Amino acid sequence: MAEKGTIIVTGGSRGIGAAIAIALAELGHTVACLSRRGELPAVQGASAEALARCHGFTCDVTSGDSLRDAFAEAAKLGGPIVGLVNNAGVHLEGPSTSFSREDYETVFATNTTSVFMSCQHIYPHLVASGGGLIINIGSFFDKLGVKRNLAYCASKAAVGAITRCLAVEWAGKGIRVIDVAPGYITTDLNKEAMSAGPLREYLEKRIPGRIPGTSEDVAKLVKALFLTDALFLSGETIYIDGAQGVAH
Ligand code: NDP
Numbered sequence: 001m002a003e004k005g006t007i008i009v010t011g012g013s014r015g016i017g018a019a020i021a022i023a024l025a026e027l028g029h030t031v032a033c034l035s036r037r038g039e040l041p042a043v044q045g046a047s048a049e050a051l052a053r054c055h056g057f058t059c060d061v062t063s064g065d066s067l068r069d070a071f072a073e074a075a076k077l078g079g080p081i082v083g084l085v086n087n088a089g090v091h092l093e094g095p096s097t098s099f100s101r102e103d104y105e106t107v108f109a110t111n112t113t114s115v116f117m118s119c120q121h122i123y124p125h126l127v128a129s130g131g132g133l134i135i136n137i138g139s140f141f142d143k144l145g146v147k148r149n150l151a152y153c154a155s156k157a158a159v160g161a162i163t164r165c166l167a168v169e170w171a172g173k174g175i176r177v178i179d180v181a182p183g184y185i186t187t188d189l190n191k192e193a194m195s196a197g198p199l200r201e202y203l204e205k206r207i208p209g210r211i212p213g214t215s216e217d218v219a220k221l222v223k224a225l226f227l228t229d230a231l232f233l234s235g236e237t238i239y240i241d242g243a244q245g246v247a248h
Contacts, residue, residue: 112156
């Protein structure tokens with residue numbers, strides 16, 4: 001298990017990131033939750049103890065200055081910095097023929113460039129702590145061709161590549177880097193579409209496992225990765241998609 005310390009979770013206020021923040025706080029870590037609104041994780045049923053270990057910081061991950069300032073503030077929470085979860089992300093879609101360059105760049109700035117910059121910011125802290133764990137939240141779309149999703153698919157494939165390169169480059173410093181790639185996960189934003197109608201019918205046909213996936217499913221996996229002492233595990237993409245990605 002990682003030494004108790006501070007873990008930074010981008011997009012830690014809602015959805016998957018909020019569930020991850022609470023799960024890591026339950027392990028006894030201090031959790032810095034970065035989001036544009038700087039809110040604490042919104043998770044129903046979260047214990048007061050876990051919430052007390054979470055701290056909200058205002059940060060736009062698309063801005064290098066904003067990330068640098070938020071990481072500096074998080075470092076003041078005390079204790080060693082032992083991990084980072086790059087979770088903040090945006091999903092914009094549209095036909096490739098008319099998808100705007102502006103939207104393309106928003107997707108890459110939020111989903112991909114922010115991962116590179118956050119990893120650069122966390123590096124000196126993890127080296128000072130003697131190593132640590134970086135989890136990048138990708139997507140099972142990283143290996144698929146999905147209509148109307150060129151930018152999103154490409155941005156998440158690049159997250160896998162960043163994960164592999166840093167895992168190799170920083171292994172000598174005791175830093176492990178893992179890409180956790182979810183399939184369809186219910187969050188507040190999509191729960192109506194996931195529970196009935198055409199999307200639900202599609203998911204029932206395509207996902208062999210229990211559906212829908214939940215933010216807590218992803219949080220449990222991230223928690224397990226912070227708990228395990230299988231230090232040989234690094235550089236991989238771990239899919240959590242109810243077996244959809246391997247179904248034929
Ligand atoms: P949500 O939209 O529910 O939450 C996004 C979180 O990121 C919020 O906390 C939001 O807070 C924050 N955020 C968004 N943009 C920025 C920004 N520019 N700077 C800082 N924080 C930001 O997303 P999900 O929980 O659904 O997704 C989380 C991650 O999981 C994403 O990377 C997504 O691509 C990935 N994923 C999701 C799947 C799903 O089915 N839900 C499937 C596969 C992958 P605020 O608005 O205050 O900034």
